[in-house]
Amino acid sequence: MNILIMVIFVVLAAFTLAAGVMVVTVKNIIHAALWLIASFFSVAAMYLLMEAEFIAIVQVLVYVGAISILVLFAIMLTRHVTGEGVRQLYKRWWIALIVAAALFGVLIVPTVFNYEWAVQPSGAQISIASTVEIGTAFMREYLLPFEVASVLLLVALIGAIVIAFEERSTRRRVLTLAEEVEQRRQRNESLRLAPTTHASETSE
Amino acid sequence: MLQFLENIFGPSWIVSLIAFLISTTVILIVTPVTFMMMTWFERRIVARMQDRLGPNRVGPAGLLQAVADGVKMFTKENITPRAADKWVHLIAPLVATGPVIFLFAVIPWGYGLSPVDINVSVLFVIAVSSISAVGLMMGGWGSNNKFALLGAMRAVAQMVSYEIPAVIALLSMVLFTGTMNLNKYTELQGGLPILGNTLKDVIPDLGLGWFVFTPIGLVGFMIFFICILSEGERTPFDIPEADSEIVAGYMTEYSGMKFAVFYMGQFLFNYALSMVASIIFLGGWNFPGIPQLISIAPPIGALASAVVLGAKAWFLFFVMIWLRGAFPRLRMDQLMAFAWKFLLPLALINILSAALWLTIMLWCTGDCTQNPWVFTVGGINPLGWLGNSPVLRQLVGFVLTAIINAGAFFWLLNVNRRPAGETPADLARDQAFGTASLP
Amino acid sequence: MLAHYAFIGVFFIAAASFPILPLIGAYFLRPSRPTEVKLDTYECGLEAIGDIWVQFKVQYYLYALAFVVFDIEVVFLYPWAVAFNQLGLFALVEMAIFLFILIGGLVYAWRKGALEWV
Numbered sequence: 007m008n009i010l011i012m013v014i015f016v017v018l019a020a021f022t023l024a025a026g027v028m029v030v031t032v033k034n035i036i037h038a039a040l041w042l043i044a045s046f047f048s049v050a051a052m053y054l055l056m057e058a059e060f061i062a063i064v065q066v067l068v069y070v071g072a073i074s075i076l077v078l079f080a081i082m083l084t085r086h087v088t089g090e091g092v093r094q095l096y097k098r099w100w101i102a103l104i105v106a107a108a109l110f111g112v113l114i115v116p117t118v119f120n121y122e123w124a125v126q127p128s129g130a131q132i133s134i135a136s137t138v139e140i141g142t143a144f145m146r147e148y149l150l151p152f153e154v155a156s157v158l159l160l161v162a163l164i165g166a167i168v169i170a171f172e173e174r175s176t177r178r179r180v181l182t183l184a185e186e187v188e189q190r191r192q193r194n195e196s197l198r199l200a201p202t203t204h205a206s207e208t209s210e
Numbered sequence: 211m212l213q214f215l216e217n218i219f220g221p222s223w224i225v226s227l228i229a230f231l232i233s234t235t236v237i238l239i240v241t242p243v244t245f246m247m248m249t250w251f252e253r254r255i256v257a258r259m260q261d262r263l264g265p266n267r268v269g270p271a272g273l274l275q276a277v278a279d280g281v282k283m284f285t286k287e288n289i290t291p292r293a294a295d296k297w298v299h300l301i302a303p304l305v306a307t308g309p310v311i312f313l314f315a316v317i318p319w320g321y322g323l324s325p326v327d328i329n330v331s332v333l334f335v336i337a338v339s340s341i342s343a344v345g346l347m348m349g350g351w352g353s354n355n356k357f358a359l360l361g362a363m364r365a366v367a368q369m370v371s372y373e374i375p376a377v378i379a380l381l382s383m384v385l386f387t388g389t390m391n392l393n394k395y396t397e398l399q400g401g402l403p404i405l406g407n408t409l410k411d412v413i414p415d416l417g418l419g420w421f422v423f424t425p426i427g428l429v430g431f432m433i434f435f436i437c438i439l440s441e442g443e444r445t446p447f448d449i450p451e452a453d454s455e456i457v458a459g460y461m462t463e464y465s466g467m468k469f470a471v472f473y474m475g476q477f478l479f480n481y482a483l484s485m486v487a488s489i490i491f492l493g494g495w496n497f498p499g500i501p502q503l504i505s506i507a508p509p510i511g512a513l514a515s516a517v518v519l520g521a522k523a524w525f526l527f528f529v530m531i532w533l534r535g536a537f538p539r540l541r542m543d544q545l546m547a548f549a550w551k552f553l554l555p556l557a558l559i560n561i562l563s564a565a566l567w568l569t570i571m572l573w574c575t576g577d578c579t580q581n582p583w584v585f586t587v588g589g590i591n592p593l594g595w596l597g598n599s600p601v602l603r604q605l606v607g608f609v610l611t612a613i614i615n616a617g618a619f620f621w622l623l624n625v626n627r628r629p630a631g632e633t634p635a636d637l638a639r640d641q642a643f644g645t646a647s648l649p
Numbered sequence: 650m651l652a653h654y655a656f657i658g659v660f661f662i663a664a665a666s667f668p669i670l671p672l673i674g675a676y677f678l679r680p681s682r683p684t685e686v687k688l689d690t691y692e693c694g695l696e697a698i699g700d701i702w703v704q705f706k707v708q709y710y711l712y713a714l715a716f717v718v719f720d721i722e723v724v725f726l727y728p729w730a731v732a733f734n735q736l737g738l739f740a741l742v743e744m745a746i747f748l749f750i751l752i753g754g755l756v757y758a759w760r761k762g763a764l765e766w767v
Contacts, residue, residue: 014658034295036298036351037298040298040344040348043344047341051658054654054657054658055654057654059328059329059330059654060330060333060728063330063333063334063337064333064337064724066337066338066340066341067333067336067337067340067720067724068717068720068721068724070337070340070341070344071337071340071341071343071373071720072340072370072713072716072717072720072721073717074344075343075344075347075366075370075713075716076710076713076714076716076717078344078347078351078366079363079366079705079709079710079713080710080713082363082705082709083705083707083709083710136329137329137330137390137727137728137731137732138728138731138732138735139732140728140732141727141728141729141730141731141732141733141736142732142735142736144725144728144729145729145732145736145739145740145743149743152725152743152747153743153746153747153750155721155725156722156725156746156747156750156751157750159718159721159722159750159751159754160750160751160753160754162714162718163714163715163718163754163757163758164754164757166710166711166714166715167711167757167758167761167763170707170708170710170711170763171761171763226655226656227655227659230655230656230659230660231659233656234659234660234663237660238663238664238667283671283675284671284674284675284678284679285675285678285679285680286675286679287679287680287681287682288675288676288679288681289683289687289688290688291688291689291690291691292688292689292690293690294690303668303672304665304668304669304672307667307668308664308665308667308668309664311663311664311667311668312660312661312664312665314664315656315657315660315661315664325656325660326653326656326657326660327653328653328654328657333727353690354690355690355691355692356692357691357692363705363709367709367712367713370712370713370716371712371716373716373720374716374719374720374723377720377723378719378723381723381726381727381730384727384730384731385730385733388730388731388733388734389731390727390731457691462691463690463691466675466679467671467672467674467675467679468672470671471668471671471672474668475668543765546712546764547764547765550712550715550755550759550764551759551764554719554755555752555755558748558752558755561726561748562745562748565733565741565744565745568733568734569738569741572734
């Protein structure tokens with residue numbers, strides 16, 4: 007059974023990493039977002055493997071269900087950044103790689119060395135943080151972070167509204183189809199006119 | 211199932227795997243049959259409401275119509291538009307429908323007929339059902355069609371808007387019962403209306419203590435049912451596929467089996483959420499006589515309980531069809547305003563009244579000194595007059611929450627009333643001439 | 650308990666592959682006669698003009714963000730609701746504060762007109 011869990015873990019971890027690599031290398035931005043969602047989902051599966059059912063469900067609810075929609079809507083809000091034919095990797099990508107790796111090391115090394123790995127005797131009942139325990143912890147030990155979280159959420163909401171209203175006042179009007187056709191006609195006319203004027207300029 | 215096999219063969223992971231595969235297979239046979247029955251049922255009922263006959267040629271009363279449709283779907287050509295993103299277009303129906311099937315992993319079908327028993331099944335239902343939105347978005351974008359993208363954007367905006375009131379309505383019930391396990395909801399809803407199980411010793415279990423009979427449950431049920439309609443894109447809320455505006459929404463470029471898969475996902479989503487609503491609010495498989503039948507003959511009782519639960523779910527589906535026959539569709543701005551300005555505040559107030567009810571129920575029960583639920587004003591317990599009788603507490607809680615919820619309902623109706631002097635004609639003109647534009 | 654999750658895993662694989670089966674079945678049964686016109690983007694018989702990627706209005710994003718905020722709020726509320734019986738009056742007051750801060754956000758959005766679909 008332990009080997010089976012190990013195999014499942016390795017498969018999930020490999021998938022998460024592969025999806026993460028796809029996010030940064032894929033050319034189409036929507037495809038990148040979809041790969042990101044896939045990696046979120048496999049992280050949720052890993053939580054379930056650790057028997058943290060509440061965290062796993064929350065991962066699906068918040069990341070796969072909500073954040074992903076936010077990301078997709080944010081992409082739809084922009085204008086024409088499909089990124090077709092755009093190089094995704096910057097020329098000096100290896101610098102970014104080193105910085106990211108260093109940052110990851112700084113975060114993970116102290117944890118690995120300072121954490122007392124509780125080695126469970128085989129067959130011992132491992133206590134799992136249930137939802138009730140999480141709820142009690144919110145109300146006792148972690149009361150202040152809990153309340154601060156609500157203020158943080160409030161700030162996020164207000165910030166979004168303020169930015170959206172600024173954006174709304176400055177944005178380009180969405181053209182109706184008739185206007186777009188009209189614009190296209192004008193552009194075509196100017197294109198038809200352009201070579202002659204251009205030619206006359208160069209001939210002088 | 212698992213217990214039974216383990217008793218015979220002893221615990222072994224192969225036995226568990228076989229048990230899993232058996233129950234999975236059963237569910238995966240029952241759900242498509244349910245889907246086919248639903249399409250037939252909907253067409254017949256809507257036809258009857260519109261003074262037509264509906265499909266009545268294939269098989270008895272047209273029952274085999276769904277099979278004929280299935281054969282047709284299998285032999286239809288699959289057209290992927292040249293401009294579409296092939297892979298996203300292909301995977302979208304799978305992402306939209308897979309989670310819906312996955313929902314059935316935690317939904318019990320009757321007494322002792324639950325596929326799995328996890329402690330967070332209510333949250334599981336909410337979380338997994340929210341994945342479908344990604345599938346709709348993929349379908350809309352992958353088709354590379356204006357109607358499809360617009361339909362997908364609308365569908366997803368609608369789904370996320372209505373998910374919040376639904377989740378908060380369920381939260382009030384989780385608060386009420388103190389559990390997120392769908393299997394436990396049914397036993398909590400036995401006994402009498404309003405009073406629940408409190409008079410168990412005096413009056414036999416009638417199986418009528420449904421939460422929908424309490425003010426909190428009633429408001430929660432209303433909100434949740436409206437949200438089901440919206441998330442399943444049933445008629446008053448079917449703007450994403452309003453055929454007079456945007457052809458078929460995100461399904462515009464889908465044909466053949468891919469379309470059928472989308473369609474199946476939608477119907478099964480309706481059915482799964484109807485089941486959840488029946489379990490949480492309509493008493494699950496409780497009905498007069500069922501608890502007695504279960505205690506006398508468990509196998510027959512289990513069968514009867516499955517029938518009762520199925521009947522409740524089908525009744526909710528019938529109400530959905532009824533609404534389709536009765537109402538025109540809402541406008542996009544009305545739809546959004548309804549979710550954010552009416553349902554959401556009502557759901558939040560419902561949580562507060564659920565907390566109030568629980569406070570009344572828990573206030574200084576048993577040993578007063580040890581109880582965290584006591585608060586004295588100058589040495590006097592302000593709720594001391596309630597005594598230890600749960601019946602009195604239930605009644606006081608009922609009256610108080612009924613007043614709060616009814617007040618909140620009418621207050622919100624009043625707040626949302628159309629401003630004086632603004633007629634529907636004004637609004638229509640505003641839309642036609644661009645001051646209030648639709649996307 | 651892990652056995653239950655194992656069932657969830659098995660069921661997930663089954664549920665994910667379930668919609669694939671009819672697609673595979675249809676692959677062998679259906680005709681495939683693509684023509685130039687059939688593969689065109691559908692636009693009521695007209696030729697498609699312009700890109701599909703119109704810039705969508707900011708309202709969609711605003712709703713999505715409000716959705717995320719309330720979703721996370723709900724995630725915080727669920728453990729509280731489950732543990733409510735054991736927590737006592739103090740937790741009720743705490744949660745009322747938490748809720749009222751967010752209701753304040755909702756009222757702000759409403760007053761500011763961010764919930765209007767314009």
